[in-house]
Amino acid sequence: QVQLTESGGGLVQTGGSLRLSCAFSGRSFSTYIMGWFRQAPGKDREFVAGIQWTGIKTSYADSVKGRFTISREDAKNALYLQMSNLQPEETGTYYCAATTKWGAIRQQPEDYDYWGQGTQVTVSA
Secondary structure: OOEEEEEOOEEEEOOOOEEEEEEEEOOOHHHOEEEEEEEOOOOOOEEEEEEOOOOOOEEEOHHHOOOEEEEEEHHHOEEEEEEOOOOHHHOEEEEEEEEOOOOOOOOOHHHOOEEOOOEEEEEEO
């Protein structure tokens, strides 16, 4: 059974930075493609970033390219999202997710098998 637990959310001013973490509990973390998603109130959940099991290949939503960095530390069963220059419209709940679907990094929520409970990120204007 896989369990994902996010942490690191909080309140930050416009232009500020946060680092989110996701702890993976279960077997074979290194074999999962991992992703970060976010959901603002009243909006659909959207893809933010993804990383393959090797950690070499990553994928980002266009809106976060150059500002966010996804990384993983397989020895610690951990996933990270470093976010910088945050904007108010990026306020929402941030989720980490894991998928067993190998190949290209998936960007649709329905392609992910396991989800954390989310961590709130609030960017004040």
